[in-house]
Amino acid sequence: MLIRELQRQDCNAVRDALIACGAFTDEEVQVALEVLEAGLVGGLSGEYPHFVAEVEQHVCGYVCVGKTPLTASTWHLYWICVHPAVQGRGVGQELLSHVEAFVRTCNGERLVVETSGQPSYARTRRFYDDASYIEVGRIPDFYKSGDDCVLYCKTLTAGGQ
Amino acid sequence: MLIRELQRQDCNAVRDALIACGAFTDEEVQVALEVLEAGLVGGLSGEYPHFVAEVEQHVCGYVCVGKTPLTASTWHLYWICVHPAVQGRGVGQELLSHVEAFVRTCNGERLVVETSGQPSYARTRRFYDDASYIEVGRIPDFYKSGDDCVLYCKTLTAGGQ
Numbered sequence: 588m589l590i591r592e593l594q595r596q597d598c599n600a601v602r603d604a605l606i607a608c609g610a611f612t613d614e615e616v617q618v619a620l621e622v623l624e625a626g627l628v629g630g631l632s633g634e635y636p637h638f639v640a641e642v643e644q645h646v647c648g649y650v651c652v653g654k655t656p657l658t659a660s661t662w663h664l665y666w667i668c669v670h671p672a673v674q675g676r677g678v679g680q681e682l683l684s685h686v687e688a689f690v691r692t693c694n695g696e697r698l699v700v701e702t703s704g705q706p707s708y709a710r711t712r713r714f715y716d717d718a719s720y721i722e723v724g725r726i727p728d729f730y731k732s733g734d735d736c737v738l739y740c741k742t743l744t745a746g747g748q
Numbered sequence: 749m750l751i752r753e754l755q756r757q758d759c760n761a762v763r764d765a766l767i768a769c770g771a772f773t774d775e776e777v778q779v780a781l782e783v784l785e786a787g788l789v790g791g792l793s794g795e796y797p798h799f800v801a802e803v804e805q806h807v808c809g810y811v812c813v814g815k816t817p818l819t820a821s822t823w824h825l826y827w828i829c830v831h832p833a834v835q836g837r838g839v840g841q842e843l844l845s846h847v848e849a850f851v852r853t854c855n856g857e858r859l860v861v862e863t864s865g866q867p868s869y870a871r872t873r874r875f876y877d878d879a880s881y882i883e884v885g886r887i888p889d890f891y892k893s894g895d896d897c898v899l900y901c902k903t904l905t906a907g908g909q
Contacts, residue, residue, distance in 0.1 A: 615818055657776055659892035699887060724885015724899050726860060731820035738885050738899070 588678065590685040593626055593637035593649065600646035601639065604670040610711065619666050622651060635665065638685055640678045647673045650682040652690060660696040683718055687743055697742050704735030715739045749839065751846040754787055754798035754810065761807035762800065765831040780827050783812055799846055801839045808834045811843040813851060821857040844879055848904055858903050865896030876900045
C-alpha cells in the first residue's frame with residue numbers, strides 16, 4: 588500500500604470511492620469534489636491537503652484535512668473514504684496515520700472529526716474509537732431529524748500515535 | 749431599541765463594537781469584517797444574514813447567522829457583539845431573539861454556537877444558558893492551549909422562545 592499526495596489523474600478514482608462507499612449524500616459528494624479541486628490547486632501547503640491510498644497500483648481511498656481557521660494549532664479531518672472493494676484491509680488506518688503524521692509536521696496539535704450518530708455509521712465511529720479519538724460532543728438532529736453530529740478529537744503528541 | 753437588517757453605513761459602528769467589546773482577537777475581527785462584507789452583498793437571502801441593533805439612533809451591536817452546509821435545517825450563530833457602552837441593557841437578548849425568529853422563518857430548526865471555555869467568557873456562556881442554549885460539546889484546547897471550544901445548541905420550535 589502506498590499513501591501519496593493527490594494528483595490530477597486520481598480524481599475519477601476518488602469520485603468512484605466516494606460514491607461506492609455509500610456514506611455520502613449526492614450533495615456531500617459534490618462538496619467533496621469541490622474541495623478536491625481546491626486541494627489540487629493548493630497542494631500540501633494549501634488550505635486542503637489531500638492524500639490518496641494506492642493498493643496494487645489502484646487509488647482506492649483518500650483523506651482531506653485542513654487547519655481550522657481562528658485556532659492556534661487545531662486541524663479538521665474533513666473527508667476520509669475507502670472504496671468498499673478494499674475495506675477491512677487497513678487502508679483507512681493507513682490514511683489516518685499518514686495524515687496525523689502530516690499534521691504533526693505542520694505543528695498541528697489536534698485533529699477534530701465530525702461524523703454521523705446514525706446506527707449505520709457505527710463502524711465509522713468504531714474506526715475513530717480504535718484510533719484513539721475521544722468523543723467530545725454530540726449535536727442532536729444536526730444533519731437531519733434523527734441524525735446527530737458526533738464530534739471526536741485526538742491530541743497529536745510529537746512522538747506518539 | 750430597533751433591530752434591523754445591516755446596511756453599508758453601519759460598518760464603522762460594527763467595527764467599533766467588535767474592537768471595543770474585547771472578546772475578539774485582531775484576526776477574529778478581520779474575519780468578522782470579511783463576513784460582514786459578504787453579508788452586505790448577499791443580504792438576508794444570502795449565505796450570511798446580518799442584523800444590527802440601534803439604541804438612540806446609534807448602531808451598538810450586531811449578529812450574523814448562516815445555514816450550516818450539508819444539513820437539513822441547522823444554522824450557526826457566527827458572530828454576536830454588543831458595544832460595552834450599552835451592555836447590560838438587553839441588546840444581546842434582543843439581537844438573539846430577533847435572529848432566532850428569522851431562522852425560524854427560514855425553516856431553520858436549531859442554532860449552534862461555538863464559544864470559548866475561558867473564565868473570561870463566563871458571562872458569554874451564561875448569556876447562552878439564560879437563553880435556553882444547551883451545552884452539547886467541549887473540545888479541549890481548541891482555540892489555543894487552555895482555551896476550549898464550548899458548543900451550544902438550541903432547538904427552535906415554531907411557536908416557542
